[in-house]
Amino acid sequence: MNGLPDQVDVAIVGAGLAGLTVAWRLQQDRPDLSIVVLERSSRPGGKIRSERVEHAGGAFVVEAGPDAFLAQKPWAKQLIDDLGLGDQLLPVAKMDQAVSILRNGRIIAWPSGISLVAPTELKPFLRTPLISWPGKVRMARDLLLPAGSVDGDESIASFARRRLGQEAVDWIAEPLLAGIYSADPEEVSLQATFPHLKALEEEHGSLIRGLRATKRRRSLDGPPPPTFVSLKNGMESLPQALAARLGEDLKTGVTVSSVTDEGEGFRLFTARGRSIACRQIVYAIPATVTATLLPESARTLGDAIGAMQSSSSGTLSLAYRDEQITRPISGYGLVLPGKEGRAFNAITVTSRKFAERAPAGWTLLRLFFGGARSPATMSADDQHVLDLARGEVRELLGVTGEPAFWRIARYPVGNPVYEVGHLARMAAIERDLPEGIHLAGAAWYGVGIPDIVRQSNEIANRIGASLPASKVRDVAMV
Numbered sequence: 001m002n003g004l005p006d007q008v009d010v011a012i013v014g015a016g017l018a019g020l021t022v023a024w025r026l027q028q029d030r031p032d033l034s035i036v037v038l039e040r041s042s043r044p045g046g047k048i049r050s051e052r053v054e055h056a057g058g059a060f061v062v063e064a065g066p067d068a069f070l071a072q073k074p075w076a077k078q079l080i081d082d083l084g085l086g087d088q089l090l091p092v093a094k095m096d097q098a099v100s101i102l103r104n105g106r107i108i109a110w111p112s113g114i115s116l117v118a119p120t121e122l123k124p125f126l127r128t129p130l131i132s133w134p135g136k137v138r139m140a141r142d143l144l145l146p147a148g149s150v151d152g153d154e155s156i157a158s159f160a161r162r163r164l165g166q167e168a169v170d171w172i173a174e175p176l177l178a179g180i181y182s183a184d185p186e187e188v189s190l191q192a193t194f195p196h197l198k199a200l201e202e203e204h205g206s207l208i209r210g211l212r213a214t215k216r217r218r219s220l221d222g223p224p225p226p227t228f229v230s231l232k233n234g235m236e237s238l239p240q241a242l243a244a245r246l247g248e249d250l251k252t253g254v255t256v257s258s259v260t261d262e263g264e265g266f267r268l269f270t271a272r273g274r275s276i277a278c279r280q281i282v283y284a285i286p287a288t289v290t291a292t293l294l295p296e297s298a299r300t301l302g303d304a305i306g307a308m309q310s311s312s313s314g315t316l317s318l319a320y321r322d323e324q325i326t327r328p329i330s331g332y333g334l335v336l337p338g339k340e341g342r343a344f345n346a347i348t349v350t351s352r353k354f355a356e357r358a359p360a361g362w363t364l365l366r367l368f369f370g371g372a373r374s375p376a377t378m379s380a381d382d383q384h385v386l387d388l389a390r391g392e393v394r395e396l397l398g399v400t401g402e403p404a405f406w407r408i409a410r411y412p413v414g415n416p417v418y419e420v421g422h423l424a425r426m427a428a429i430e431r432d433l434p435e436g437i438h439l440a441g442a443a444w445y446g447v448g449i450p451d452i453v454r455q456s457n458e459i460a461n462r463i464g465a466s467l468p469a470s471k472v473r474d475v476a477m478v
């Protein structure tokens with residue numbers, strides 16, 4: 001393809017948030033280095049996709065993938081500030097009762113004071129019908145049980161069951177995990193996702209006591225900042241801003257099809273028969289693709305990387321007039337636990353979560369499907385998923401009539417699943433990774449947007465520190 005350099009200092013494969021962030025940080029910190037980002041699709045941003053839909057004289061913002069990020073982890077917000085987009089930040093609407101949950105076909109309020117998997121406030125916990133009385137008694141036993149003797153990693157389900165009992169797994173941990181990881185809590189590693197829960201158990205002898213202490217400590221710091229934030233014109237403004245800064249260093253429509261070792265560096269080959277030599281390479285693509293693109297010097301890692309699991313998920317957004325929703329829920333989220341056996345995992349009332357996402361008088365809903373729990377929906381065609389969704393919102397929210405428009409997004413094998421033992425596997429992979437090869441993105445150390453930015457910053461720092469002044473630019477100047 002025209003416009004590809006013959007050689008660069010650093011080649012980055014994949015222009016999702018990870019690849020773009022590594023590239024921009026490098027561009028900022030080491031302007032002497034030459035870089036190229038190669039992206040298979042025609043648009044950068046990977047899973048982050050926002051669409052502005054003009055309808056009935058107003059504008060909707062429809063998110064295909066992420067619609068917000070955790071503001072308490074500072075790295076994404078810092079990146080947004082560094083890009084000059086700080087004034088675009090959009091906090092999630094503040095509501096007393098943000099989330100509801102379905103139990104036995106009834107919509108009930110998510111009890112306030114639940115922190116991750118355990119209650120931290122007594123009254124709402126005692127009052128909630130989400131957990132049965134025997135279930136509550138079992139959860140309270142966490143206060144008496146000694147810290148567990150599990151050495152090393154365990155699944156989130158195993159940990160929650162051990163401390164709090166099966167109801168905490170079925171009605172709290174499972175829906176939480178389905179929302180964040182689209183994964184089965186029986187498989188997901190505690191160490192790789194919520195390591196601080198284990199640390200709290202060890203420090204306080206009880207998860208409930210530990211979470212309460214954390215909450216008390218935080219309350220001394222004053223009122224909490226908004227938990228989740230987004231960007232006014234949609235999450236895609238972030239990769240778009242990064243891509244604009246990268247300019248000619250970003251090449252879209254270029255699929256990397258193989259990588260070989262070459263001298264002290266590597267050579268990348270594209271699907272259209274071009275090649276680029278580089279001193280270092282960053283794989284900012286899913287694990288399964290990374291496994292097929294390793295050079296000979298890293299081939300032994302292919303099996304371990306290729307064995308990493310991922311689940312498939314999708315979202316369906318539906319636009320209705322407000323009056324079509326005859327039984328609105330009180331907040332912006334309805335969680336549908338696996339035990340309820342529904343076709344969808346959750347419903348977000350996007351236009352309540354962020355009023356700016358739909359014109360006045362309109363409700364924008366987003367339904368989540370697929371994941372570990374309902375993989376069959378992923379293979380159903382769009383019309384079938386739409387029919388299922390219309391039935392679901394009719395039954396749960398009393399929706400009448402047809403949506404004014406709808407958008408469906410699918411992410412086949414798009415959600416990395418950190419199985420038990422993930423961190424030990426990663427340590428082994430990192431140990432054997434040849435010098436000059438870097439792994440960035442959701443597959444390795446955190447799927448959330450702030451964690452991806454953190455890892456990408458670290459990789460850019462590592463590359464910046466390890467590469468002496470550019471040889472490639474010297475050659476170009478001769």
Ligand SMILES: Cc1cc2nc3c(=O)[nH]c(=O)nc-3n(C[C@H](O)[C@H](O)[C@H](O)COP(=O)(O)OP(=O)(O)OC[C@H]3O[C@@H](n4cnc5c(N)ncnc54)[C@H](O)[C@@H]3O)c2cc1C
Nearest residue numbers: 014016017018040046047065066067256441442447448449
């Ligand atoms: C439905 C959904 C909802 C989510 N919601 C949230 C949320 O609300 N908050 C949050 O923090 N996180 C959320 N996430 C997670 C977050 O969006 C992702 O973890 C993150 O965007 C992944 O970024 P990445 O750069 O690691 O990978 P990707 O975005 O997958 O980017 C990888 C890029 O590599 C390209 N590529 C692949 N193979 C090649 C090749 N051979 N050659 C060249 N290019 C290649 C791809 O086209 C892609 O652009 C959500 C994810 C999904 C799927």
